[in-house]
Amino acid sequence: MAAAATTTGRAALAAPAGPGADLCRHVDPFIGTGGHGHTYPGATRPFGMVQLGPDTDNARWDACSGYHHDDGSILGFSHTHLSGTGVGDLLDVLVVPRTGPVVLEPGSLQKPEGSYRQRFSHADERASPGYYAVAFPDSGIGAELTVTDRVGLHRYRFPGAGHLLVDLAHGSRDEPDAASIGFDPPKPTPVTDAHLRLVGRDMLVGSRRVQQWAGGRVIHFAMRLSRPFAEARFFSSDSEAAAGTAAIDGAALKVALMFPDAGAAPLLAKVALSGVDIEGAIRNLDAEAADWDFERVHREARAAWEAELARMQVEPASADEARIFYTAAYHALLAPTLFSDVDxxxxxxxxxxxxxxxxxxxxxxxxxxxxxxxxxxxxxxxxxxxxxxxxxxxxxxxxxxxxxxxxxxxxxxxxxxxxxxxxxxxxxxxxxxxxxxxxxxxxxxxxxxxxxxxxxxxxxxxxxxxxxxxxxxxxxxxxxxxxxxxxxxxxxxxxxxxxxxxxxxxxxxxxxxxxxxxxxxxxxxxxxxxxxxxxxxxxxxxxxxxxxxxxxxxxxxxxxxxxxxxxxxxxxxxxxxxxxxxxxxxxxxxxxxxxxxxxxxxxxxxxxxxxxxxxxxxxxxxxxxxxxxxxxxxxxxxxxxxxxxxxxxxxxxxxxxxxxxxxxxxxxxxxxxxxxxxxxxxxxxxxxxxxxxxxxxxxxxxxxxxxxxxxxxxxxxxxxxxxxxxxxxxxxxxxxxxxxxxxxxxxxxxxxxxxxxxxxxxxxxxxxxxxx
Structure with a gap:
């Protein structure tokens, strides 16, 4: 993945109207990710169920979407994000690509050392409708994300052996009291019960109940890997389960999927969501992402955006006017979000x-x-x-x-x-x-x-x-x-x-x-x-x-x-x-x-x-x-x-x-x-x-x-x-x-x-x- 600057500040092309205008190139998903905009730059489709993108923080008010442009490290990539709200929730099913030993601590913005956070630069980050990419300089990992309506598709390039940590305890959490910031540990995401289970050696499924803003909401997922993992290590409240564990229940669950051959070829993961049950998530996965063609899914996501943006075409006087208008159109088509299964x-x-x-x-x-x-x-x-x-x-x-x-x-x-x-x-x-x-x-x-x-x-x-x-x-x-x-x-x-x-x-x-x-x-x-x-x-x-x-x-x-x-x-x-x-x-x-x-x-x-x-x-x-x-x-x-x-x-x-x-x-x-x-x-x-x-x-x-x-x-x-x-x-x-x-x-x-x-x-x- 070639490094590229964020679209902000980049010279934009003119904005012709009419069929084939490629309106997506005027959309800058980073607009609103700074200040008090509370937007996110992740990959999603118009009104899509999945909003797959990076999480830089999950506590403070200006990170209600899970991301803020001022932050310098990324926790990982979760599958649901709120666009511009003043209250935080979601950030479901965090996937963390890592090299080296398994690290379970999420750390903090102030102290990322020793945690699974990874530093990044906006110069190594790209976002466009239906697509997000970033490179991590310390680990050498490159990440790309795209989506269908109900499935998030990840593509990772590792320099060598690596693993995917799935943190089901991660999510939006209440900001610490002002007097305790820097002294008390962060308040955990209020997950009251969760479940993780292996299905063979290339699928992980799970569910969780969260008592955050939407108190008691339940989400289910099914994750399939492009090749089998060599080992799965389960953790409950950061204590490792016995070797050979294939299913686990608890409140704070994580699993590390180990890939000694991660550097041999790109590693792909597709994750489907359902509000009904795990079986619904599997059906969504099979119906919308039957193969591993990342480029096709990306093209189709971009085409979906192009079709919706083309319903509102303008002839602006400047590149900035084009960027502001079409990004506004993009943001106006993110929510409400789909919340029913393919059946x-x-x-x-x-x-x-x-x-x-x-x-x-x-x-x-x-x-x-x-x-x-x-x-x-x-x-x-x-x-x-x-x-x-x-x-x-x-x-x-x-x-x-x-x-x-x-x-x-x-x-x-x-x-x-x-x-x-x-x-x-x-x-x-x-x-x-x-x-x-x-x-x-x-x-x-x-x-x-x-x-x-x-x-x-x-x-x-x-x-x-x-x-x-x-x-x-x-x-x-x-x-x-x-x-x-x-x-x-x-x-x-x-x-x-x-x-x-x-x-x-x-x-x-x-x-x-x-x-x-x-x-x-x-x-x-x-x-x-x-x-x-x-x-x-x-x-x-x-x-x-x-x-x-x-x-x-x-x-x-x-x-x-x-x-x-x-x-x-x-x-x-x-x-x-x-x-x-x-x-x-x-x-x-x-x-x-x-x-x-x-x-x-x-x-x-x-x-x-x-x-x-x-x-x-x-x-x-x-x-x-x-x-x-x-x-x-x-x-x-x-x-x-x-x-x-x-x-x-x-x-x-x-x-x-x-x-x-x-x-x-x-x-x-x-x-x-x-x-x-x-x-x-x-x-x-x-x-x-x-x-x-x-x-x-x-x-x-x-x-x-x-x-x-x-x-x-x-x-x-x-x-x-x-x-x-x-x-x-x-x-x-x-x-x-x-x-x-x-x-x-x-x-x-x-x-x-x-x-x-x-x-x-x-x-x-x-x-x-x-x-x-």
Missing amino acids: GRYRGMDTAVHQVPAGSHNYSTYSLWDTYRTLHPLLTLVQPQRNADLVRGLARMTLESPHGPPIWPLQGIETHCMIGWHSAVVIAEAAAKGVPGIDYAGVWPRFRKLAFDEDVKGLDPYRRLGFIPSDKVAEAASKTLEYAYDDWAMARLAEAAGAMADAAALRARSRNYRNLFDAGTGFIRPRLADSSWAEPFDPRSLGHDTNHWRDFTECNAWQATFLNQHDVYGLIDLFGGDAAFEAKLDALFAADSTLPVDAPPDVSGLVGQYAHGNEPSHHVAYLYAYCGAPWKTQARVRMLLQGQYRAAPDGLSGNEDCGQMSAWYIMSALGLYPVDPVSGVYVFGSPVHRRATLNVGEGKTLVVEAPGVGPDTVYVQRVTWNGTPWRKSWIDHAELAKGGRLVFQMGNRPNPAFGRDPADRPPSFGAVRPSA
Whole structure:
């Protein structure tokens, strides 16, 4: 394997559009692996079950994906990784290629000596869609990785004798307490039970149960070697089992597979996963990786990526623009991840084994608090069949899960992470956009039970008081706002199910956000159970009592004041009209960016108190269109596109969050944004490419053109749709889904008349803005 530099900083080729464009060469999987992006550079396929890649760390927050660009050593290669989350899990079935004596200790970044870690240099590392490679200078081992949907394929070149250590105890683990770092040993991955077994002399199978973020999740694997190992040495809690052991049970299991002839020819290993059982993993292995043709599997993985990337083709002005856009497209197609076997079996949210309907799949890794905002609207537009499959999966989970509508499901386990039940938004968006194959009437009773009957996470006071009191429930202000939006979504679901009375009640309740608006300060504020405002109040603070309470979820009053996505005109009226609302938006972007010392690192990418690095702010720049100033949306969005995304490892201003950060870039670069996904409309922004061609399904093509676009020409002068002048500052999904030609004529000065008339502003709460 020849050494090669990382793609970051490397000169990129031009970006032609059209068939055979080789769009994969513009993808840089290292973007987001530095800073707080939390991405990984491993090999995977679009929405694939296996994410095979290097682990440099498995404890600290900035290594939630298992990899961080600042690290200088690699533990080994595991088969599951999260893309850009703020919580760590997975990193299943670590394979460590080694020479010399068997070493069982993973060591640490600070002290890799004496452990099975190996130093590496980014100059000896390569990554592209469906492929990863690295060379280890100390051992002389070269590693290459590629994948099918459910199988990871390893190819190792050893200088001589070597072995593969399979560490089934490795995985994401909690970060040590700050006071104990450097003193106490690292906390182990909480594996509660595991099993390893040999099948002949060329296969290893196993299972484990992990109590990490997704508490109690179970994963199974089957690993086949390209030639027999000479010896297998099993270890439990680092104590070696008796010679001749062929199977072992425990919590912390490892096995070393010895290959005295490792240097004679490349050694290959293929590892299949299953959430159901070992037999399912073996079937996945046999169905998807029947031979040892590494190059073929790599070609097919790259071809799969090329086909998906080709659904969104742009004509960028520079190599960096090409790299940023196509890497964003790559990141937007990583999750949710496949979680059903080739025979259609999957482990459901009730832990039972189910069978998917013909033509469907089961998925995992729904980061719904993030992805309902832009990723699912993007997929609805350019991946309509895939998104329909994803939504059908959420509907099944709603009925199968003992916890009801999904919040953040991971490998068949509800993590309960973040607030709200935003699966309601994704399913309601599907209803609004006419996504077929979803039984809305069948799923509605479970949502209705949540909406009207259940008393969890502050729902009882939310119903009784119209808000959640901050002296009784943590993060109460944010919960009130997000429950209000979920009410809006569930009202749409009720309509789809024919429950019109329920829909009316939920639409009315979705205006509960008004109960937290303080006209005296002009902010959303936390309230107490006696209805008084919580004191003291600082709009930059996350809570009124920093010793006990956080009133907001990963945001503060500045950001939460604009969290309303569905009743923007109602919010504008609370401020006293368009001018006051526009001034408040201006103040948000102009405010001092200082945050309290207890602010979480998620609140990042600050422009004033707008925080692009976290999701609650993502729609805010587009709100100017609702008060008749879309030219300010155009200026703000272009500024964010240029300032918050770079072609570098630290090129993302916050967590990637399973595609949401990248989906924001893609949609905004196209000049479109779904402020309220349930409404089914897109607000215009400021496109950055001369031309974009989107495959919107069923052979239909949407072309978005921007004559005159450039770094300084950020303002929309006029718009045409299929050659006809278009006065509105928004367009309906149903129009775009038909295919057609949307043209933005760009200029370097604002056109304040475009979109200013109330009749031309985006609809909100189901209606256009009443005439001023």
